[in-house]
Amino acid sequence: MTTTTDLDPWPAPRATGPVEATVTLPGSKSLTNRALVLAALAEGPSVVRRALRSRDTTLMARALTALGSHVDTTAEDWTVTPGAFDRAADVDCGLAGTVMRFVPPAAGLSTATVAFDGDPHMRTRPIGEVLTALRGLGVQVEDDGRGSLPFTVHGTGSVPGGRVVIDASASSQFVSALLLAGARYDRGVDIVHEGKPVPSLPHIDMTVAVLREHGVEVDDSDADRWTVAPGPVAPVDHVIEPDLSNAAPFLALAAVSGGTVTVRDWPARTTQAGDALRDILTQLGCSVSLGDEGLTVAGPERLSGIDVDLHDHGELTPAIAALCALAGSPSHLRGVAHIRGHETDRLAALATELDALGADVVEHPDGLSFTPAALHGGVFHTYADHRMAHAGVIVGAAVDGVEVENVATTSKTFPDFAGFWSGLF
Template sequence: MTARALVLSALAGGESRVVRPLRANDTMRMAAGLTALGARVDTTDDEVWTVTPGRLRGPATIDVGQAGTVMRFGTPLAALAEGTVTVDGDPQARRRPLRPIVDTLRALGVDLDASGTGGLPLTVRGTGHVEGGEAVIDASGSSQFVSGLLLVAPRFEKGLVLRHEGPPVPSAPHLRMTTHMVRAAGGVVDESVPDVWAVEPGELRGREWVIEPDLSGAAPFFAAALVTGGSVTLRGFPAESWQPVERLAELVGQLGGAVVSGSEGLTVRGTGSLHGIDADLSEVGELTPVLAALAALADSPSRLRGVAHIRSHETDRVAALATELGKAGAGVTEHHDGLDITPGPLRAVAWATYDDHRMAHAAAVLGLAVEGISLDDVGCTAKTLPEFPELWADVVNARS
């Protein structure tokens, strides 16, 4: 939500305020990318960031690090700049798919060079405007392919009619968040036809964005309540949210816990008993590593499916989870789109995180119940939650 708010604010007709933003590696890279393009993003105050739009221009460089959002939101944004913009990132980012956005921008008349795989590093030679029009995309690899284009489409001269052709688009709640936020900024988006998004050209408004607490970031803490039979509250979570709260509640209920929304926030309560689940996680793929750890601690086997797209995240999460859970003693069968997990006697293991924050979260959850789990790198959690080690220590100490 912070990343989307920053992009929309940089394209608006006036100043915006981003209240309670997520300060993490990914969002700071987004802010730095916007600054490089000509916007002013003041991040000195932890509670409120101020974004002042400016004329987008090159030469400029956007360093995405490992951030898929910066890569997939920043590339269409660079197409609106006047001049040359280079987009590049870490070796992991160079392996992540980007071709659907590259091909769509080319079809809309944008002049750009990409790597042989259609991804990073790439160079966009912008003219200060994009004509827009109609385009077809296969967004089955990531909802961010669509989101990145929709966020900037109001600034296209003819707007954009984008049609998805291919297997279902994953992470639908994230895509709904995008369309809601474009409308909140004054954009007009019609998504009444399945797999078609029609965005009218027009000016976006500067406004105040109040950022919700992140369900994906809270997932390991909610899992701690389920493992220990305790209770964890995510404070400040709104009564109405664009995030997949209902799906989270369904999954927690199947696992043996409960989700309660109240005046203090969103609370997950556990019973100390964990049950295996058979779940399609296509809408909530980011939860897969934590849910896999819970499945390894459950009282019956689990099937986690619908997540082929997470093979192209920071690492191949399906393969990585199969490897690490297998090392710890769980029975794991890897499928192209998920995992079968059979709990077994678990043992101490040196858990490899693959420089992936979600893999570190999974190890932390497993370590609540298995003595001697160690992580090779907890620093990777700074990607989206730099305070994770301290927050996790607080939870463990509260439990003891």
């Protein structure tokens, strides 16, 4: 008997004609985990409705429960009951950047010692800037000078807070992490960014919006500066939007097959970076419309190449790169040097894997260029990165014989992605 594992190459379904589908996506990971952190810091219980149930969000729920709050994930809507952060804890970050970065500032409020570690891949992801900032705000952090996992936060029950200068050019999560817990610090936080432009600014806008929903006073009127006033965090019941970045492979399926795909419940207004798909897919030659049912994308006869700066929407790069590799004219994706520090070096990984399937791709320090070329089948490696898996299945929908290694890594933000995807063909 042959034994298979999650790492075995998975034959990506090939679209033999236009795909016509309407899909309902799980909730946003980014919104779910921000809502969970603030609910755990609030003055009373909150409910997170339509929470995404995935590895990242489950790890966040466990981390906050380990600190002393209680996150009940047994029902579709998750209930968060704040509690005293008064117990020693070991936090498993897995592959979740939000857990690794958002929980330590909250752990500074504990009266106990909290140890952090995660999957091997996570030990290469940047966190040192957050740890240095926490020390500057009065939190005792021990990492043996690594600036990476594993590390330990020694809580004293309160954090002085105040002004801190950081370089957030590697990740907007550095800013969001400090903002989320800032209202509970004695003097709040005053965060100043100095360095290259902060990537993925919509994610900071999302953090600010969620903070304000909880009654937290935030001043973001000055460029590269965010101030949170000290004060209570009000309990709030959230309804989580669909994860718009997770919509990328499904809308891309319409683009590569010449079909029509509708994503239900697309918000008319949102802080999610994935909303940029509307404009990007239009540039690629798709017909895009937002109506009462959701966002509908109809694919063209042939995709057009694009020249686009994805600095604020870096998480979309793998899916967009897959489409550019299939386009009928040249493309250039730029402004995304920071995604080299995501789950893997996404620029290097995309260049390597798309090249192996026949794409004419050139890797630049901050992006990728594509010249039209005929692609062929082969194994597409994912590097334990869910967005890489998305790129692989997009190419597989248009090219015979593509196999995606470790497609199960998509469970990070979309449980049973492979089964759901196969059901669309």
